[in-house]
Amino acid sequence: MAEFDFIRNVRARTPAAPGVLVGPGDDCAVLARPGGPLLITTDMLTEGVDFLLAECGPQAVGRKAMAVNLSDIAAMAGRPTAAVVGLVLPRTNGEDIAVGVYDGLREVADAFGVPIVGGDTNSWDGGLVVSVTIIGEATGRGAVLRSGAKPGDWLFVTGPLGGSLLGRHLAPTPRIQVALALHASVDLHAMIDISDGLTADLMHILEESGCGAVLQASTIPIHADAIARSKQTGMTPLDHALGDGEDFELAFAVSPTDGARLVRESPVAGLHHIGEFIDAGLWLVDGGVRKAVMPSGWVHDLK
């Protein structure tokens, strides 16, 4: 749900309403409810922007649509409860596309025990749009927001980054279990899922937390796809790891004490300690040189 920024830019934030603990600006909204905080997030995928239907087929679209929403629940260290789906179908082959998308949605939803409880289906002369809304709940330890990172905290990511456009972007694994395991073992100060790109999403944490960060280039896990992609683009693998989006790994902040324990005990596989939070700015230390980083989000280019 990170992409509500446009509305945030043209409209002031929704005024605090009774019961709205967290509104636009985090991965999920958090609502106070008698049975405990409720999480809600929505994300839609559009043909030609988020997927090329003729290349990937409708099942992959369904899988991705469910996975990216579950990833927003993971970013709050929440548990998903139920999903509703909106489909806008092209008139040509609409029924086949609907069946395929629904198969893909169900495959990922079933893997996480999330029932699809309702939806809305439409046909038109345009392209395919898939909208998913997921509700979930926070654990007893509460929802993890973007706003709790402090100078001195350690920055981690949950897996290798970059080059997802080579195909991985269509089949992300929402890090629900990883987030719950982390939340149970350490005090997560802030967390986000990497949808726009490591530096762009890290900037969201920095803005919401009011601090800065230094990344250590040599510690950033670079996916094999980032290396393959760098041969196509002429950019470095590190550039791809920093700037590519749709990795859907988690980036999170913990105290140095908890950070050292994560490094020592590895309660969750795949963790990488890639930097520290500081007072201000976003910096990269590479070969002993410290450089200011321009956050670069994902470019809408699927070619």
Place this chain on the structure above:
Amino acid sequence: MAEFDFIRNVRARTPAAPGVLVGPGDDCAVLARPGGPLLITTDMLTEGVDFLLAECGPQAVGRKAMAVNLSDIAAMAGRPTAAVVGLVLPRTNGEDIAVGVYDGLREVADAFGVPIVGGDTNSWDGGLVVSVTIIGEATGRGAVLRSGAKPGDWLFVTGPLGGSLLGRHLAPTPRIQVALALHASVDLHAMIDISDGLTADLMHILEESGCGAVLQASTIPIHADAIARSKQTGMTPLDHALGDGEDFELAFAVSPTDGARLVRESPVAGLHHIGEFIDAGLWLVDGGVRKAVMPSGWVHDLK
């Protein structure tokens, strides 16, 4: 949320999952939560099908998108809690359109005290799509479903019907307050909002309740727009009242005792007693003649 039928037709219903009290097939899904049942509904509007952007402007699109979802909460006699919004914007004038749609969404949401707590914004080379998901809660008397009508019950509607395409379809008034007032004063056996058309939506109640109904033609309230529209189409005003969609009035079933009390005491303005539930079939008594009714839904024709 009535339009998930397509998915219902191509896929068996979602198997009963723990905590899902009502799944696809009603106006809202109903989920069990410790603090009381949660309602969730989603509906999307697409350019050229649900609205003509150049004619109505973006504010009207936003108003309609919020209102039709609130109407689904009204159909369960629920109270809306919060909304999330997904926008797919054309690249041309996308920002102006977003501002306008958001103004319209907020206007209706504010009127019902519903905060917009998050969303997702996208741009593409296609037309405008607006997706709204609303969560709500049932009152202490529970959510009103489609499935509780019984032979002998009286059928009511909350206002005049037909001809909404002349413009009323863009500015429906969700019958939240009417539904809550009815729910507080009588035992609502079944209820639906009229989105597809009186006979088409009544058929949903009949299917879910396993019974039939007889409509008394002379008692069906005909909107002035149905008369105006009949002069354009050559159909009768009654045809328009029975078949046109997007009235967003409520149709509901109550016992004869409660029905007689509603007629006698009029606790809510605008009620019309238009028929009775019977064992099977859907019939219209018109001029003393009883005819079988073919349910005719709304035709996607905005010309």
